[in-house]
Amino acid sequence: MPPLAATVSRKIGRALGEYSMLADGDKVLVAVSGGKDSLVLLHYLVNKRKHLPVDYSLKALHLNTDVSPHGHWKEFTKAVAGLGVELDSIDVSVVSRLVPGRKMNCYWCSTQKRGELLAYALANGFTKIALGHHMDDILETFLMNMMYKSELSTMLPVFTYDKYPCTIIRPLALVTEREILQVAEELGYRGITDVCSCSGRTKRAEVKKSLDYLCREGDFVRDAIYKAMGNVKSRYLPN
Amino acid sequence: MPPLAATVSRKIGRALGEYSMLADGDKVLVAVSGGKDSLVLLHYLVNKRKHLPVDYSLKALHLNTDVSPHGHWKEFTKAVAGLGVELDSIDVSVVSRLVPGRKMNCYWCSTQKRGELLAYALANGFTKIALGHHMDDILETFLMNMMYKSELSTMLPVFTYDKYPCTIIRPLALVTEREILQVAEELGYRGITDVCSCSGRTKRAEVKKSLDYLCREGDFVRDAIYKAMGNVKSRYLPN
Numbered sequence: 136m137p138p139l140a141a142t143v144s145r146k147i148g149r150a151l152g153e154y155s156m157l158a159d160g161d162k163v164l165v166a167v168s169g170g171k172d173s174l175v176l177l178h179y180l181v182n183k184r185k186h187l188p189v190d191y192s193l194k195a196l197h198l199n200t201d202v203s204p205h206g207h208w209k210e211f212t213k214a215v216a217g218l219g220v221e222l223d224s225i226d227v228s229v230v231s232r233l234v235p236g237r238k239m240n241c242y243w244c245s246t247q248k249r250g251e252l253l254a255y256a257l258a259n260g261f262t263k264i265a266l267g268h269h270m271d272d273i274l275e276t277f278l279m280n281m282m283y284k285s286e287l288s289t290m291l292p293v294f295t296y297d298k299y300p301c302t303i304i305r306p307l308a309l310v311t312e313r314e315i316l317q318v319a320e321e322l323g324y325r326g327i328t329d330v331c332s333c334s335g336r337t338k339r340a341e342v343k344k345s346l347d348y349l350c351r352e353g354d355f356v357r358d359a360i361y362k363a364m365g366n367v368k369s370r371y372l373p374n
Numbered sequence: 375m376p377p378l379a380a381t382v383s384r385k386i387g388r389a390l391g392e393y394s395m396l397a398d399g400d401k402v403l404v405a406v407s408g409g410k411d412s413l414v415l416l417h418y419l420v421n422k423r424k425h426l427p428v429d430y431s432l433k434a435l436h437l438n439t440d441v442s443p444h445g446h447w448k449e450f451t452k453a454v455a456g457l458g459v460e461l462d463s464i465d466v467s468v469v470s471r472l473v474p475g476r477k478m479n480c481y482w483c484s485t486q487k488r489g490e491l492l493a494y495a496l497a498n499g500f501t502k503i504a505l506g507h508h509m510d511d512i513l514e515t516f517l518m519n520m521m522y523k524s525e526l527s528t529m530l531p532v533f534t535y536d537k538y539p540c541t542i543i544r545p546l547a548l549v550t551e552r553e554i555l556q557v558a559e560e561l562g563y564r565g566i567t568d569v570c571s572c573s574g575r576t577k578r579a580e581v582k583k584s585l586d587y588l589c590r591e592g593d594f595v596r597d598a599i600y601k602a603m604g605n606v607k608s609r610y611l612p613n
Contacts, residue, residue, distance in 0.1 A: 154612075273612075278588075280602070281598070281599055281602040282588060282595050282598050282599060282602075283595075283598060284598075284602075285597075285598045285599075285601035285602045285605055286602050286605040286606075286607050287526060287602050287603070287605060287606045287607060287611065288606075288607035288609075288610035288611060289610060289611065289612070290610075291610060291611075291612055292612050308612075341591075345587060345588050348584060348587045348588075349517075349521060349584050349587075349588075352580075356521050356522075358524075359520070359521050359522060359523075359524045360520055360521060360524075361612075362524035363519070363520040363521075363523075363524045363525050363526050364526070364611050364612055365611060365612045365613045366524055366525040366526060367525075367526045367527075367606055367608065367611065368525050368526060368527035369606065370527075371527035371528060371529075371530060372526065372527060372528065372530075372603050372604060372606065373393075373512075373528070373530055373531050373547075373600075373603055373604045374604045
């Protein structure tokens with residue numbers, strides 16, 4: 136195994152273990168956008184099934200929205216088939232559901248997609264939904280919530296619904312975006328990118344710059360901030 | 375009152391009130407470095423005594439270390455005398471106390487000074503120690519602790535010791551550094567700067583750049599981060 140692929144594998148293994156992401160008999164629905172992140176996630180979940188002492192099944196689901204281009208759809212479906220995972224696709228008209236007069240935004244898009252994903256999972260008996268969010272996504276959400284929502288919160292590696300028998304897991308939680316980009320190359324998922332049509336013009340793109348600035352001394356700062364999110368010293372925070 | 379001076383006055387009043395910083399009969403020891411921050415703090419504490427329905431006394435204490443230059447000491451003492459506040463000064467040899475082989479650093483310096491300050495306050499019956507830290511100091515400490523100590527914590531507007539009958543207060547907690555610099559000019563404390571000899575070469579100087587980068591869209595981000603520190607959503611933080 137090439138060196139980075141081993142590091143990423145170890146980090147995913149750690150996330151699966153530390154957060155108890157998988158249990159025996161889990162039916163895992165992997166949400167795939169059609170890009171590298173999804174392929175890397177799928178790749179490792181397929182490969183880890185051979186080694187982990189946990190029995191789980193996998194299926195990939197693509198939410199086909201009216202905002203995402205599909206520049207590499209053919210290569211993507213071929214890669215998924217190569218991994219031996221069944222792929223389903225459902226249409227979600229994110230734009231046409233917009234209340235008239237409202238502009239398209241990330242929040243609207245993601246809540247619409249999440250609703251459809253959850254409905255599909257519940258209707259088909261899936262116990263877990265695996266999302267391809269990585270460490271940078273989690274750190275960016277933390278910064279966004281802090282800077283624009285005035286709260287210390289983020290998206291969780293594992294999110295359990297109170298009302299539904301289905302749990303969200305993010306096995307890439309400890310893997311940085313750079314590592315995913317590089318490992319996608321190593322694994323041969325070259326050039327399969329699926330960029331949202333809003334990409335680069337969002338608040339998130341600005342927050343990504345902020346995160347990079349904070350971490351300009353090295354990735355040890357990324358790790359430190361990640362660890363800090365789970366290390367709240369309430370006695371030393373104003374209220 | 376010039377417009378900014380009024381804003382700063384309101385913000386200090388809000389901090390005093392929201393955090394219940396002062397009580398009737400308080401003997402307040404104001405720690406002064408010899409720079410603008412201390413003068414601004416002292417200025418407002420003196421002036422608010424005339425209007426607030428709380429009876430408190432003030433004394434200024436300077437910790438004379440072997441790392442701080444005193445370029446404007448004469449002007450400083452004159453300004454303090456002009457405010458009608460008694461000023462005492464004690465020597466603290468921060469450098470000579472260093473364990474041989476260890477290099478000077480902010481953490482060492484501040485703990486040495488804090489110890490002497492507390493000892494003086496306790497020996498002389500002070501109930502409060504007022505420090506000149508402003509909002510940027512508090513936000514920078516938050517970022518430093520997050521990025522280098524992997525914890526969510528900061529210095530508090532009010533810190534109560536478990537073991538001592540003396541409380542630390544930071545009445546400038548809601549005032550930004552820029553506001554203090556500007557108001558110091560407005561109030562006529564022109565050119566009274568007291569820069570530590572380590573200044574500009576510390577980790578804090580780098581973190582100050584990070585804070586400025588995060589807040590490049592405007593001071594509303596500073597306010598949001600400050601508010602976020604007191605708005606922890608534990609349910610949405612990994613552990």
